[in-house]
Amino acid sequence: MRFEITAKDAMGRVGKLQTPHGVVETPALMPVINPNIRFIPPADMKKYGAEILITNSYIIYRSRKLRETALEKGLHGLLGVDIPVMTDSGSFQLMVYGDVEITNSEIVRFQNEIKSDIVTPLDIPTPPDAEYGTAMSDLEETLRREKEAEEIHESYGHDNLLSIPVQGSTHTELRRHSAREANGLNGDVFAIGAVVPLLDSYRFADVAKIVLASKSILTPTKPVHLFGAGHPMIFALFTAMGIDLFDSAAYALFAKDDRYLTPYGTLKLEEIQYFPCSCPVCLNHTPEELRKMNKNERAYLIAEHNLYVSFEEIRRVKQAIKSNELFELVERRIRAHPYLIQAWREIRNHLELLEKHDPSAKKVFFYLGRESVFRPAVKRHQERVMQVEIEKDEIVISSDSGIPADFYLRPVFGVVPAELMESYPAGHAETYDDLEDEAYTVAVEGLKKFMDANRDKKIRLVVDDKWRRYLNEIQN
Numbered sequence: 001m002r003f004e005i006t007a008k009d010a011m012g013r014v015g016k017l018q019t020p021h022g023v024v025e026t027p028a029l030m031p032v033i034n035p036n037i038r039f040i041p042p043a044d045m046k047k048y049g050a051e052i053l054i055t056n057s058y059i060i061y062r063s064r065k066l067r068e069t070a071l072e073k074g075l076h077g078l079l080g081v082d083i084p085v086m087t088d089s090g091s092f093q094l095m096v097y098g099d100v101e102i103t104n105s106e107i108v109r110f111q112n113e114i115k116s117d118i119v120t121p122l123d124i125p126t127p128p129d130a131e132y133g134t135a136m137s138d139l140e141e142t143l144r145r146e147k148e149a150e151e152i153h154e155s156y157g158h159d160n161l162l163s164i165p166v167q168g169s170t171h172t173e174l175r176r177h178s179a180r181e182a183n184g185l186n187g188d189v190f191a192i193g194a195v196v197p198l199l200d201s202y203r204f205a206d207v208a209k210i211v212l213a214s215k216s217i218l219t220p221t222k223p224v225h226l227f228g229a230g231h232p233m234i235f236a237l238f239t240a241m242g243i244d245l246f247d248s249a250a251y252a253l254f255a256k257d258d259r260y261l262t263p264y265g266t267l268k269l270e271e272i273q274y275f276p277c278s279c280p281v282c283l284n285h286t287p288e289e290l291r292k293m294n295k296n297e298r299a300y301l302i303a304e305h306n307l308y309v310s311f312e313e314i315r316r317v318k319q320a321i322k323s324n325e326l327f328e329l330v331e332r333r334i335r336a337h338p339y340l341i342q343a344w345r346e347i348r349n350h351l352e353l354l355e356k357h358d359p360s361a362k363k364v365f366f367y368l369g370r371e372s373v374f375r376p377a378v379k380r381h382q383e384r385v386m387q388v389e390i391e392k393d394e395i396v397i398s399s400d401s402g403i404p405a406d407f408y409l410r411p412v413f414g415v416v417p418a419e420l421m422e423s424y425p426a427g428h429a430e431t432y433d434d435l436e437d438e439a440y441t442v443a444v445e446g447l448k449k450f451m452d453a454n455r456d457k458k459i460r461l462v463v464d465d466k467w468r469r470y471l472n473e474i475q476n
């Protein structure tokens, strides 16, 4: 296996991806290198935290000088690096300009000849909101090219990895179809494509729908790349939905426009009085100093900051997976923008998928808002409580932990057996007073299911006015 998963939380994973130029730990961010533009040297990328880069094979192919150097010295020789490098195929140019001067088989062969670590077919990136018929005929052509790429790739020995794009515009049934076909090919990485226009317009919920539809089908043992996603604000969210690879052109594009990345959004240099960051750039310069520099010098420094802060967020996400606190991190991050909250709420339509991947043994449950009730720990607890064998004919359920009872009523979780009051999740949950309605309604739903499952028992409910109010609402 070329991908080994070493830790899991929510639908996120920490994994090891083997490539000819070494092992990459995921979730990974691949800085985009434009071989035509002198900016941050590819060899410096390790310094910021990069373990893998991505560049565009079509740009290299089109320039005679770059093409000849790449064929002679290899892609790594051209860029002057020894770490893994993935190549894109020109699909992005196809989306922007509507046409490219190369065929799928030519560009797949070329990527193999220059020894790219991850090769990408020339898929058709259908834009969002395309007509169903257009999206379908584009997808049929993409599927044909993927099959062709697979055959060419095999003929080169398949030492390097093959990426299989998932297309289908904003039609989730086409994304699922594309994912099903991708499972049948001998690829190593799945790449969810053509979401950049959605990300650029903050349509995060539409991206979430596409990601979740694709993930519901894609073989879970292979890594998934969200093509064009490079803003640190969305790493936690989409990692929790099962994305393993991100790529960032944003670090450079934003920097050239005086835009400063943070994990909670983008700031404009002109509006910053104090840098909220301790990277070498932000420690050694003031915003005022940067504003006085010439444009190129300034763009370079902002790009450096953008890289530092992006990799810092990747490490934070990995740590959250390792310590099973990814839900907590996502629920904090989504507070940065209403559309991120909306995107995360898409998970409600895929709770079974989430439950299938999320590990059940964790240490803490921090309730951080109404989205916390979506966590599988809540549903699992309620299902487990229904299975509890009760010997007595009469049981007492109390909302007041001060009085003796067989079960206690807790917001979020519902019925908690007295002997589990110190156990995860309910016993290890930290909440606050005056919780949102959802925390009580989900608990009362759990209570109702518990009472239905124990209809043969006499149940005495000892509840305060607050609980009574929610109980009445449910009953009415």
Ligand SMILES: [Zn+2]
Residues within 6 Å of the ligand: 275, 277, 278, 279, 280, 281, 282, 283, 305, 308, 309
């Ligand atoms: Zn900084």
